Amino acid sequence: MTADATGDGRGGRRHRSVPAWALGPVGLAGLMAVVELVPRTGLVRERFLPPFSTMVSALADEAGTGGFWRALLETLRGWAIGLVIATVAGVVLGILIGGLPGVRAAMTSTIEFLRPIPSVALIPLAVLLYGTAMRSTLLLVVYASFWQVLVQVLYGVRDVDPVARETARSYRFRPLTQVRTVIWPTALPYAMTGFRLGAAVALILEITGELVIGSPGLGKRIAVAQSSDAVPTMYALVIVVGLIGVVVNVGVRAVERRVLRWHPSVRREVVS
Numbered sequence: 001m002t003a004d005a006t007g008d009g010r011g012g013r014r015h016r017s018v019p020a021w022a023l024g025p026v027g028l029a030g031l032m033a034v035v036e037l038v039p040r041t042g043l044v045r046e047r048f049l050p051p052f053s054t055m056v057s058a059l060a061d062e063a064g065t066g067g068f069w070r071a072l073l074e075t076l077r078g079w080a081i082g083l084v085i086a087t088v089a090g091v092v093l094g095i096l097i098g099g100l101p102g103v104r105a106a107m108t109s110t111i112e113f114l115r116p117i118p119s120v121a122l123i124p125l126a127v128l129l130y131g132t133a134m135r136s137t138l139l140l141v142v143y144a145s146f147w148q149v150l151v152q153v154l155y156g157v158r159d160v161d162p163v164a165r166e167t168a169r170s171y172r173f174r175p176l177t178q179v180r181t182v183i184w185p186t187a188l189p190y191a192m193t194g195f196r197l198g199a200a201v202a203l204i205l206e207i208t209g210e211l212v213i214g215s216p217g218l219g220k221r222i223a224v225a226q227s228s229d230a231v232p233t234m235y236a237l238v239i240v241v242g243l244i245g246v247v248v249n250v251g252v253r254a255v256e257r258r259v260l261r262w263h264p265s266v267r268r269e270v271v272s
Helices: 020-040 052-063 066-099 101-114 119-130 134-158 162-170 175-213 218-227 231-259 264-271
Strands: none
Touching (some): 066 134, 119 134, 119 175, 134 175, 218 231
16 A cells, blocks of 8 residues: 555645744845835725835945945944943953842842933933933943843853862852852853843944934934935835844844853754
8 A cells, every 4th residue: 555645644735834934034025015005005004104115225225325334334333332341341350249148148239220311311311411422322222222131140150160260269269260160060051042132232322322312323314314304215214224223132142042052952953
């Protein structure tokens, strides 16, 4: 008895699932189709939502100008500088505060008071200090991203095995040796989680600062396009910001897998 050509050997029809990597492009293509059809069918006026093809045309025009590329570089520079400062400060202070129980107890209330303050609430202070220069937006980026890293590192230091910590002390390891051999291997996955969260928050605050404060970058260019009623250009720049967010997320996850390739969670992900 031969199996049916279209079956699985039991007369059933073989079902082929869509590959997981194809679901993202399919969803994106569906979104583009909706944005293209909604204004053309009259559901939304093109003045408020132009067709997707019009946005792409406006994006091509923007890409041909030097101002667009300068704004893009300003945005990426502010995002990268702010993220690096926040990550270094968060890791160093997280290890110092978390490694000293007395300091941690003294700082807990201060951290819980400062952390919920929205970064946008600091915009008047930033403008007062630095005007519309890049440093105003940088202040917002660093403040918002810093807490993402600090809190995760504090969790990581708290998760250190007490037996390993006491063993290091009994062998009279120097403080830096304890950090390198005992604390850091445990806190590193937490720090990478904070870095990933901080990268997304840094991009959000970078664009927000440019929009509201008017510091150089894509956010300022979006605000100018909106005020001059260049709606397709405004949406085109918003698309660019979205693409930057996707690239940042993919890049940070790649760095995380690279740095934590020894960690069991990453090894299981690679194997699967």
